[in-house]
Amino acid sequence: MKSATTASATAPGDVTSFSLGLALPLGVVFAIFFVLPLAQLFYLSLHNDTAATVWGLGQYIKFLSDPFSLAVLGSTLLLGAEVTLACLVLGYPIAWLYQRSGSRVQTLIIMIVLLPLLTSVVVRTFAWIVILGRQGIINSVLQSLGLIGTPLRMIYTQGGLIAALAQVQMPLMVLPLITAIGRIDPNLADASASLGAGSWRTFVKVMLPLSMPGIIAGCTLTYAAAITAFITQSLIGGGQMLFMPMYLYQQASTLQNWPFAAAISIIFLFAVLAIVALFSMLGRRARGYGDAR
Amino acid sequence: MASVSEAKSLVLDRITHRFASGTMAVSDINLDVKGGEIIALLGPSGCGKTTLLRIIAGFIGQSEGRVIIGNDVVDALPPNRRAVGIVFQNYALFPHLSISENVGYGLAARGVDKATRNKEAQRLLDMVQLGPFGERLPRQLSGGQQQRVALARALAIKPSILLLDEPFAALDKNLRLDMQIEVKRLQRMAGTTTLIVTHDQEEALSMADRVAVLSHGHLEQFGTPSEIYDQPQTLFVNTFVGTANRVTGTVIATDADDVKVALDAGGEIIARAPKPVRASDKVIVCLRPEHLTFVSDDSGFAGEIGMALPLGATVVHEIKAKDGSSIKISQARTGGTPLREAGTPVRVAPLAPGLATVFPQ
Ligand SMILES: Nc1ncnc2c1ncn2[C@@H]1O[C@H](COP(=O)(O)OP(=O)(O)OP(=O)(O)O)[C@@H](O)[C@H]1O
Ligand SMILES: [Mg+2]
Numbered sequence: 001m002k003s004a005t006t007a008s009a010t011a012p013g014d015v016t017s018f019s020l021g022l023a024l025p026l027g028v029v030f031a032i033f034f035v036l037p038l039a040q041l042f043y044l045s046l047h048n049d050t051a052a053t054v055w056g057l058g059q060y061i062k063f064l065s066d067p068f069s070l071a072v073l074g075s076t077l078l079l080g081a082e083v084t085l086a087c088l089v090l091g092y093p094i095a096w097l098y099q100r101s102g103s104r105v106q107t108l109i110i111m112i113v114l115l116p117l118l119t120s121v122v123v124r125t126f127a128w129i130v131i132l133g134r135q136g137i138i139n140s141v142l143q144s145l146g147l148i149g150t151p152l153r154m155i156y157t158q159g160g161l162i163a164a165l166a167q168v169q170m171p172l173m174v175l176p177l178i179t180a181i182g183r184i185d186p187n188l189a190d191a192s193a194s195l196g197a198g199s200w201r202t203f204v205k206v207m208l209p210l211s212m213p214g215i216i217a218g219c220t221l222t223y224a225a226a227i228t229a230f231i232t233q234s235l236i237g238g239g240q241m242l243f244m245p246m247y248l249y250q251q252a253s254t255l256q257n258w259p260f261a262a263a264i265s266i267i268f269l270f271a272v273l274a275i276v277a278l279f280s281m282l283g284r285r286a287r288g289y290g291d292a293r
Numbered sequence: 294m295a296s297v298s299e300a301k302s303l304v305l306d307r308i309t310h311r312f313a314s315g316t317m318a319v320s321d322i323n324l325d326v327k328g329g330e331i332i333a334l335l336g337p338s339g340c341g342k343t344t345l346l347r348i349i350a351g352f353i354g355q356s357e358g359r360v361i362i363g364n365d366v367v368d369a370l371p372p373n374r375r376a377v378g379i380v381f382q383n384y385a386l387f388p389h390l391s392i393s394e395n396v397g398y399g400l401a402a403r404g405v406d407k408a409t410r411n412k413e414a415q416r417l418l419d420m421v422q423l424g425p426f427g428e429r430l431p432r433q434l435s436g437g438q439q440q441r442v443a444l445a446r447a448l449a450i451k452p453s454i455l456l457l458d459e460p461f462a463a464l465d466k467n468l469r470l471d472m473q474i475e476v477k478r479l480q481r482m483a484g485t486t487t488l489i490v491t492h493d494q495e496e497a498l499s500m501a502d503r504v505a506v507l508s509h510g511h512l513e514q515f516g517t518p519s520e521i522y523d524q525p526q527t528l529f530v531n532t533f534v535g536t537a538n539r540v541t542g543t544v545i546a547t548d549a550d551d552v553k554v555a556l557d558a559g560g561e562i563i564a565r566a567p568k569p570v571r572a573s574d575k576v577i578v579c580l581r582p583e584h585l586t587f588v589s590d591d592s593g594f595a596g597e598i599g600m601a602l603p604l605g606a607t608v609v610h611e612i613k614a615k616d617g618s619s620i621k622i623s624q625a626r627t628g629g630t631p632l633r634e635a636g637t638p639v640r641v642a643p644l645a646p647g648l649a650t651v652f653p654q
Contacts, residue, residue, distance in 0.1 A: 195399035
């Protein structure tokens with residue numbers, strides 16, 4: 001009896017020290033492959049010349065005073081917002097449907113949602129080129145039905161890009177939503193109805209606030225993925241539309257201007273962090289955050 | 294507050310429900326509840342109590358039959374237009390809303406302005422003795438307090454029917470008794486027709502004006518607590534409500550409702566027969582432990598003491614009868630009640646003829 005008490009008294013301490021020890025390898029990997037390069041990037045960005053010999057904030061000033069660079073940043077952040085909105089609007093009903101379905105339909109939905117993750121980004125993107133192209137599936141169907149004369153221009157447009165990105169990022173939105181909606185006690189909707197609320201009121205007052213954790217997680221993931229989706233952005237967006245990842249790539253790889261590329265990365269990083277912080281602040285504002293267990 | 298005269302009646306007319314999976318959850322239930330009554334739905338787990346409540350509330354559309362509230366058949370009405378208040382077994386309070394917003398939710402849905410809503414919520418919270426807790430979130434309250442909030446929330450819409458699904462199951466014994474008294478008091482005050490689902494027979498017998506006993510989706514008996522306890526109509530009711538010794542016997546004579554039975558354990562007794570039986574039928578005889586007594590004449594049947602259990606206010610003796618069946622007899626414990634030794638030969642008989650009940654085998 002006595003030894004059991006002693007064991008249980010010391011157990012929590014042991015668990016903590018073990019878990020810290022276990023985290024060490026990951027911590028080391030993280031430090032070497034993430035923190036160090038980031039520090040190096042930051043160091044590089046603080047130089048005014050391409051050879052990185054003269055210290056200064058020149059690169060940041062250059063970016064922030066250049067309308068072209070700011071426009072690229074702006075359109076990238078806007079693209080992220082549009083894709084996120086599209087994913088949310090299309091993904092919420094899917095997640096909702098998932099929770100209302102029998103187990104067989106659920107498996108099917110999960111399969112369809114996860115399918116994009118099982119194919120390579122390049123393949124998926126080329127599929128979208130096939131769909132959206134001048135002689136693509138949509139255009140040829142519409143033309144053969146006689147609904148349009150000349151092919152619609154969909155590829156290399158903002159709309160086409162949003163559609164492609166939304167499809168590619170959909171799992172990142174739907175999976176957290178499914179989890180969050182699944183945690184909501186089904187009796188709550190019934191309780192709301194029995195108190196006289198119609199289905200719209202029940203949705204707005206009960207379901208939506210309680211799915212907020214999932215909405216925030218989904219939006220954050222989708223947003224981050226959409227604005228950094230280099231391949232899809234470049235292939236579907238084409239030459240006319242320039243977004244931050246491509247801009248960065250051009251500066252670093254084509255123009256060999258590493259300090260400017262580094263400054264772009266740092267600015268991009270902070271812009272994204274600010275947006276993510278905004279998301280979670282909004283979420284905490286909308287009550288229900290952290291309550292829906 | 295609705296006065297008793299406005300209380301609406303509730304009629305369940307041949308309600309049958311089959312789930313898509315094929316489960317027959319309730320079958321051919323007829324209940325006729327008067328305005329202002331408290332009815333207990335009593336039955337073992339899985340007998341269809343919750344399903345019946347959900348049909349009345351409108352969450353499930355029954356396969357057959359009609360639900361009539363007041364003078365209206367409500368089958369076509371969605372839950373939000375039935376004015377049926379429901380307290381869920383797990384309370385189902387909105388976790389993201391404060392207690393006062395929870396209570397005011399139904400009023401908000403009816404377009405009542407915020408000031409009136411808050412005042413009414415406060416009045417209801419005072420009524421369930423939770424006045425100071427309006428600003429808290431549900432998870433900051435204990436189970437019993439949440440239960441009272443759920444009750445206040447359901448009462449806030451002045452429902453014509455109040456449904457409570459095992460409302461006290463999660464509470465400890467003392468709190469449960471308090472809440473039973475509280476609910477009964479609130480129900481009397483509001484005069485709301487109320488259905489309480491429970492599988493606790495004491496709760497059913499103590500709280501309800503009438504009790505509906507369900508088994509496997511069938512209504513076994515619907516009557517006052519004393520009818521249920523004293524004149525059970527089926528073997529199930531007799532054994533599910535209260536305790537009953539079951540012994541076997543053969544009918545030797547019948548006379549209107551009373552029959553004379555020869556017990557397999559030896560001896561003859563007079564018993565009540567709610568279902569018709571004929572002479573020489575094999576029957577099951579139910580004898581409640583508190584309806585038996587030790588006798589010194591040659592009435593009843595013989596056996597020997599198996600075990601004596603002093604249970605506080607009562608003493609229970611287990612008796613081994615001649616045919617091997619085991620019979621319990623309980624007596625109120627007075628100063629002089631002796632505990633009998635194991636192996637003592639005794640004779641046992643019902644306190645009065647007709648206290649035993651027979652059912653066809
Ligand atoms: N959604 C459903 N789909 C299929 N069968 C169901 C469903 N809900 C309940 N059942 C079945 O219907 C029967 C009655 O269930 P119900 O929940 O009404 O029982 P209950 O009397 O409330 O039991 P408990 O006391 O355990 O709450 C059970 O056999 C149950 O398995
Ligand atoms: Mg139930």
